Amino acid sequence: MKIVTAVRADIPSWMSLAADVEELFGPLVDDPGFEAALVRNIERGTALCVRAAEAPSGSALAGGxxxxxxxxxxxxxxxAVEGKARGRGIGRLLVDAALREFTSPPCMVEVTTFGPDHPGSGARLFYEGLGFEPTAQLLEGGSRQVYRLQLPLA
Known part of the structure; x- marks a missing residue:
């Protein structure tokens, strides 16, 4: 697997990944806001993706x-990590790659993930395993929660 910065040719593959995780995230593919956010991130270099090591741009993604x-x-x-690729360390590779982009510690990294009442709440354990700590900040009636990681780590 190879982590790369996404390019415009990857948009269809991102949308396919989004379709794969809609059961957790809700509608994405038909949401013009999602695609607009994706394009903005691609243009500013803040979209990372994982595909097979030798696969060209536009190839299927295991995660983003x-x-x-x-x-x-x-x-x-x-x-997001494609359903059949979960549990193989792809999410960790993506987060580690993103953290390397945050080159000016000290800094705070936040993520809003699923709350304890959401079917995707296993993501909470994932972030906790990476050192993120839950805050008291619950959103959307408890279905989302903010986690924080202070860099550098003590």
Missing amino acids: LLFSARHPHYEITWL
Whole structure:
């Protein structure tokens, strides 16, 4: 597997990945806001994706991550791994790659993930395993929660 910065040729593959995770995230493919956000991230170089090591741009993706970088506050705005690729370390590879982009510690990294009442709440354990800590900030009636990671790690 290879982590690369996404390019416009990857948009159809991203939309396919989005379709694969709609059961967790809700409608994405038919949401023009999602595609617009994807294009903005691709244009500013804040869209990372994973595909087979030798696969060209536009090939199927095993995962993708969008992030916002405004020192000293960084945010992982979207992370998804294709259903059949989950549990193989792809999410961790993407987060680690994003964290390497945050080159000016000290800084705070935030992610909004699923709350304890959501079917995708296993993502909470994923982020906790990476050192993120839950905040008291619950959103959307408890179905989303903000997690934070302070860099550098103590």
